[in-house]
Each structure stands twice: as structure tokens, then as C-alpha cells.
Amino acid sequence: xxxxxxxxxxxxxxxxxxxxxxxxxxxxxxxQIARQxxxxxxxxxxxxYGLERVRSHNGLDIEAIPVPHARAILDHLQPGTTxxxxxxxxxxDWEIADVVQALAERGIRVIVAGLDMDFRGEPFGPMPLLMxxxxxxxxxxxxxxxxxxxATRTQRLINGRPARYDDPVILVGGSETYEARCRRCxxxxxxxTETP
Ligand SMILES: Nc1ncnc2c1ncn2[C@@H]1O[C@H](COP(=O)(O)OP(=O)(O)O)[C@@H](O)[C@H]1O
Ligand SMILES: Cc1cn([C@H]2C[C@H](O)[C@@H](COP(=O)(O)O)O2)c(=O)[nH]c1=O
Ligand SMILES: [Zn+2]
Numbered sequence: 402x403x404x405x406x407x408x409x410x411x412x413x414x415x416x417x418x419x420x421x422x423x424x425x426x427x428x429x430x431x432x433q434i435a436r437q438x439x440x441x442x443x444x445x446x447x448x449x450y451g452l453e454r455v456r457s458h459n460g461l462d463i464e465a466i467p468v469p470h471a472r473a474i475l476d477h478l479q480p481g482t483t484x485x486x487x488x489x490x491x492x493x494d495w496e497i498a499d500v501v502q503a504l505a506e507r508g509i510r511v512i513v514a515g516l517d518m519d520f521r522g523e524p525f526g527p528m529p530l531l532m533x534x535x536x537x538x539x540x541x542x543x544x545x546x547x548x549x550x551x552a553t554r555t556q557r558l559i560n561g562r563p564a565r566y567d568d569p570v571i572l573v574g575g576s577e578t579y580e581a582r583c584r585r586c587x588x589x590x591x592x593x594t595e596t597p
């Protein structure tokens with residue numbers, strides 16, 4: 402008996418503005434050109450660019466299905482789908498790792514994009530687990546807006562000042578609240594006395 406085609410998991414990670422969504426869309430478009438059947442999912446929490454699209458900071462976009470939790474991806478999966486894209490994976494519950502594994506076991510190529518670290522520089526949600534279980538991981542860099550070096554961190558600014566360590570982890574937003582920064586220029590005050 403012929404063995405089923407093996408699936409594959411790719412993770413595209415990095416800080417905000419590093420080109421994760423751009424790269425996700427590039428890979429998905431190439432898959433469509435290759436006549437693969439593609440489905441794209443995103444967490445319902447991210448409503449920045451309209452409900453049913455994933456969009457990059459420089460305006461590329463692709464149709465996407467918003468889902469309230471990871472398991473719902475399996476409910477929406479169509480029988481002929483061969484490639485699944487998932488954006489903003491850091492916002493999903495931990496079950497996303499099992500869902501991604503299950504898709505790969507069904508022979509599907511899964512391409513996941515998400516923030517590796519939150520604004521504090523700490524691992525973000527299920528991303529470390531997804532990265533550990535992936536077949537391929539690409540960590541992208543942005544440009545530090547302060548010094549021009551490669552950026553690996555995301556700076557959160559509240560009223561123009563660095564957000565403090567005890568701020569809530571989840572705050573949906575774009576360039577009005579976040580900047581790409583290198584390790585040296587990234588600031589997260591821990592103590593009240595450190596805030597100007
Ligand atoms: N500091 C920055 N460094 C690099 N690209 C930036 C920066 N600020 C804005 N951009 C724009 O953001 C685009 C990447 O957007 P996107 O793919 O949505 O990133 P991500 O999904 O990683 O947040 C770049 O091609 C560039 O046009
Ligand atoms: C660092 C950080 C980011 N977020 C939010 C802000 C945006 O809505 C997304 C990231 O989008 P992108 O496609 O990577 O540009 O995540 C957050 O909620 N908490 C954080 O610490
Ligand atoms: Zn810098």
C-alpha cells in the first residue's frame with residue numbers, strides 16, 4: 402500500500418515589522434500558483450485590518466478565516482486543502498501546537514507566522530512550542546528605529562513612553578503603539594522609579 406504524503410511545518414517568527422506576514426503571504430501565493438488548495442486562518446482577536454483578511458504593514462493582503470480558538474481551525478478545514486497558513490499564532494491557545502501537528506500528520510504543509518517575544522522580550526504564548534516542533538524555523542529581523550541595527554525586539558510605547566514590565570501582555574496595535582528595536586535600544590522599566 403502507498404504511504405500518505407508527509408506534511409511539513411514551517412514557522413516564520415521575529416519581532417513586529419520584521420516581515421513575517423509579508424513572507425507568509427509570499428509563500429501562500431506561490432503555493433496558489435502551484436495550484437495547491439490554500440486556507441488561511443487568524444485569531445479572532447486581531448481585527449486590525451477587517452475580519453476576513455490578513456494584511457502586512459506594507460499593504461499586502463490575503464483572504465483569511467478568523468477563528469475564536471485553535472481547535473476551530475479543524476472545523477473549517479476543507480477536504481482538498483493541501484496548504485494551511487496561520488497568522489498571529491502568538492494569540493492562540495496552547496492547543497494550536499496539537500492542531501498544527503494534526504494538520505501535518507494529515508499530509509498538509511502548515512506555515513505559521515507569529516511573534517516570538519512580547520514587548521518585555523519574553524516568549525509569547527505557544528510560539529516557543531510551535532518553534533520547537535516545526536520542521537523549519539525562520540527568524541526575521543526588522544530595522545531598529547533608534548539606531549538602524551537589525552531589530553529583534555518590539556518596543557511598546559504608551560503616551561510616547563516605554564511600557565512598564567507589568568503592563569498586560571496583549572494589546573492589539575500597530576506603529577502608533579509599537580516600534581522595532583535592537584536589544585541595546587529596547588527598554589522595559591521594571592520599577593516605578595525607572596519611569597520618567
Ligand atoms: N522598523 C522597520 N523595519 C523593517 N520594516 C518596517 C519597519 N517599519 C515598517 N516596516 C514595514 O513593514 C513591512 C513588514 O510588514 P509585516 O510583514 O506586516 O511585518 P510583521 O508581520 O513581521 O509585523 C516591511 O516590508 C516594511 O515596509
Ligand atoms: C509585542 C506585542 C505585540 N502585541 C500585538 C500587537 C499586534 O496587534 C500583534 C503583532 O502584529 P505583527 O503582525 O507582528 O505586526 O501583536 C501584543 O499584543 N503584545 C505584545 O507584547
Ligand atoms: Zn538600536
